[in-house]
Every structure is written in C-alpha cells, then in structure tokens.
Amino acid sequence: MKNKRILLNILSLILVLGLLFLMDRNFDSYKIRILNLCGIYIVLALSMNLINGFTGLFTLGHAGFMAIGAYTTALVTMDKATKEMNFFLKPIVPFLRDVEMSFLPALLIGGLMSALVAIIIGTPVLKLRDDYLAIATLGFSEIIRVIFTNIQSITNGALGLKGIPNYTNVWWSWGWAIVTIIFMIYLVKGSYGRAFKAIREDEIAAEAMGINLFKHKLISFIIGAFFAGVGGGLLGNLLGTIDPLMFRFVLTFNIVLIVVLGGIGSITGSVLSAIIVTILMEALRILDGDIIIGNYKIIGIPGMRMVVFSLMLMGVILFYQKGIMGTNEFSWDWFSFKKKSKGDVNS
C-alpha cells in the first residue's frame, strides 16, 4: 500500500510537470502570468498557513516579510547599469551597487534576510498572544514599509525599483510551489508539526507535555517568514517593478483570504484556494470594466472586484468557517473503491 502511494505521488508529480510544460508552451503571456501568480500565491499561502493555521499564531506581518524578500532579491539580481539608472535622486550604497547574482542564490538570500528579521522581531513579539500579536505584527509590517520609503540610498525610497530582471517563469514559481508543498507536508507530519498543532490546540497543555513553546513558535515564525520572503522575491522579479506602496496591508489581506477560504490548517486547502482565488482575481477584473451583453452595456465600477472579495471572505467566515477543506488533507484513500466499514469513515 505504501509503495502504491509513493508511485501515485510520483505519477501525479509527473502529470503536474507535464501539464505545466504544455501550459508553458501554449498559453499567451497573460495566462502565463496568472499561472506564475498561482505558484507564487501557493508559496505565500502555505507560509502564512504554517504560522496562522498550524501553530495558531495569528500574524498579519506577511506584507513586511514579502517586502524584505522582494527588495533583497531585486537588488542583488539587477545589473549595475540599471541600478544607477534607478537611483538618480540619491546614489545607491557602493556595496549593493557591485553585487549581481543569479536567481537561485538571490531568492535564498531574500528568504534568509526575511527569516533573519523574523528572528529579530519574533523574539520579543511572540511573547504576545491573540489580537496583541496580530496588531504587533501588523505594526511591524507597516514599520518596514515606512523604513523602506525612507532609506533612499538602499531602496530608492518611494520611487521604487524599476527594470528588475524578469527571471520568474513557470518553472521557478511552480518549482518553489512544489518544493514548499513537499517541505510543508513533511514538516507538518513530523515531530515539529505535531508540536505546532499541540500549541494551536492548547498552549498550556502543550507546555505541560514538555513542548518548548517559545522555541516552536519561533521556528514556525522563521520558516513562514523565509517562504514569505522567497514568495516576495518571486513576485518582484515577475512584475519587474516594486515600490513600498505595493506592500500595504491589502497584500496581507489577500493572503489571509486565500488561507481562510482554503481552510485554516490545511495544506491542500491552501493550494486549491491559492489557485482559485488567483484565477478569480483576474476573471473578476471584468467587473471593473464595462460589460456588454447584446445591446445592453453595464457600466463597470472600479473597485467592485475588491467588494466581491471582501464579501466572499465575510461569507466564508460567517457561514462556512471551515473553508474548502477545513483541516482535512488530500489523500489517495479517497480514490480507493474498497467499501469502508462505517467505523472508519472519519479516519
């Protein structure tokens, strides 16, 4: 049975890669961009779900971590000439001017920078609970944004960076998505994952069982921040231009939406809802423009799209709190046609 599962896993992975290959070949650039965004949002949603869903720490600092990752990756991948063109108000610090790296080390450095900041901010902040933690991490991401607007010689201030090399393609974004999915599955199944879940269910009981609360919270926070940083880096190099205004609270809100919709504490749910929400976000763009049906013209209202998304989030949280998957995960057993006895329907 176990061998069969591994075989099925490998087969489905090959299937996904084949599908990606076909889509990469046949889609136009707009659709490929959506495909890329799907992959990036899977990374981001999983990184938030690890902290919020599996460890039960409600943090709202994702935009900050993404900003760190995006800026670091962008700055170390841009070439010298582009940097000098960007920084016309204030010259860039010499150290950053001369660096130029390929994409993989750049992304890793972006993620590590973000993880480093997570250690610095997490050490004091993770002592807080519930809403205090949420508001402190939200505050942290706002502070990052304000700092990035003001350190002109490193981030080019409010002008942002333009001409970031477009390294992100389907293979990079989905490659990272698959790596993140596999990593999260093993992490959550392992002893750390069990400790995270124990902390989520009941901190005091978990502590009584000998789980080091602080250590595990910090680990979850750091890993989440690392992947958020990588996601930010991928996003920056996909869009080709970033500025501090991009990393407002709205960005965190989008990821919260994905996590809640998919089910807080479900990897499968996050992956599914990342894909659904990303595609919907593009599909619903028609709401902002005019719709012509026959001879009738419905005048589009800018901003309608976000209204629909807010309504969706409210609807899910008010009427269907579990989201798509609840805390369930996908398993091959769904497809086994053997009749189950009534006792293990829930197993």
Place this chain on the structure above:
Amino acid sequence: MTFQIFMQHLSNGISLGSLYALIAIGYTMVYGILRLINFAHGEIFMIGVYMAFYLITLVAVPWYLAFIIAILGTCLFGILVEKAAYKPLRNSPRISVMISAIGASFLLQNLGIVVFGGRPKSFPEIPMFNKILNIGGISIVSITFYIPIITIILLLILNYVINNTKTGMAMRALSKDYEAARLMAIDVDKIISITFGLGSLLAAVGGIMWGVKFTSLIPVMGLMPGLKCFIAAVVGGIGNIRGAVIGGFILGLGEILIVAFLPALTGYRDAFAFILLIFILLVKPTGLMGEKLTEKV
C-alpha cells in the same frame, strides 16, 4: 525654535491628540466588553465624514443639522455592522472574529470606493470652524480650539453615562464577566449594541472634526487613523477609557512634536505609533492604565 512656533505645534498636537482620543474610546469600549478589535472602526469613522459631506453638499442641509444627522446615522450604522459581522460569531474562536472584522473593514472601504468614488473630495468650509484666529502672534484655525473643548464635553457625558446610569452599570458588569452578567438578567445583545452605537457616535464626531480640520476626504482615510487610535487604546491600556484618552494625547502630541523638533525624522512620522505600540507591548503589555490580567486555565 521660537515660543510662537512651539505653541503652534503644541496646539496642533493637542487637537490631534483629542481626535485620536475620541476615536480610541470606541476601540476601548468594544474591546472592554467583547474582547475583540473592531477593525472596522476606522471605516465607521470614514462613513461618518462622508455622511456629513453629502448632507451638506448634495442635500444642502445647514451644517449643524448635517452634523447631527450624520452622527446619529453613523451610530445606527455602527450597530448594523455589529449585528451583521460580529453577532453571528459570538461563540466562535477569536481568530474567526478577527478575520470577520478585517473583512468588514475591507468591505466598507471598497464599498466606499465604489459608492463615493476613489478621488479625494474636499470638505466644505464652515465659517465658524475655519476662521483664523491670531493670538499673540500665533495664528490658529479655530477648529483647533473647538476640538479639545468638544472632546472634553463628550468625555464628561460619557463618564456620566458609564458611572451613573443603569446601562452604564450593565456595561461595566459585562466587561468584568460576560457569563455572570448574562445570569444577572442583563440583555447582553442590547448592551453590546449600545456600546457599538456609543463608540460609533464618538468616531463620527471625531471623523467630522477630522474632515473640518484636514478638509480632504477619500474612502481609505479611515485606515491609518483607525490603526493609530487602536494603538492609542493599547498604549493607554485597552478596555480603560481614561487610558484611551491618555494614549490618544501621547500619540497626537508625540507625532506632532517629533516632526517639530526632529525634522529629519518627518518621513518616519507614521512609524512612530507602531514603534510606540511594540515598545509598550514589550514593557507593559496591558498598557499604562491597564490592570494585570490573570491567566485563566
């Protein structure tokens, strides 16, 4: 810096502080009773200003009447938000309630963009509030004076309501122990509605004065003041009304004086509140006036 300029900054700081205080009270009252951050409070503030704006410009109601209608309207609106977004989640985990609050905040903001339009509008001038006074070489717009006065009057009324009326007593009971209050035959839903109504009313007053003072309205205007006032409430000790006032003043004065004394840090003005927040949470998580919370197992 001359004395005049200092006084000018100080008066600005005091009036900004009073505005923050008014809005922070709404947060603190709701938190005190429901233990939830009403993220949508900033949007209720925004709705209040827009109501006043449309009443004056579209319906052409005299400003004082417009203000009263807008304040009462916002009060009802706040109660409506509570009924729609928070009441169904009374017995849910706190994370769900908080997500619902964030959702409500974004919904109102985006509805605002759809209904009111995304472009900034300018609040009509009201002669009584927009006069420029000249006192000993300091020129101050008269609204700067009115704001602290109105704040103090409202605070005194609120203080009376909470300490001397039956509703106020019920509110205090509810904030001490939710279950026990319910057993004492307190109509919990009614008291929560009244709390939301009162908080929204103060937010509306704050919002309208904000509109008069800063004159520029956009649908996302509630976000930053909303967050800052929440911070003011936390700094003062959330759940404590006196604390909210003190927090509001610390924040308002701090922001203005930082810009006045250290012009190099002007760009970091918005970060001041958040840095203060993290600092307070680390040093004294229950805030300046907060009581020590005992951990329930």
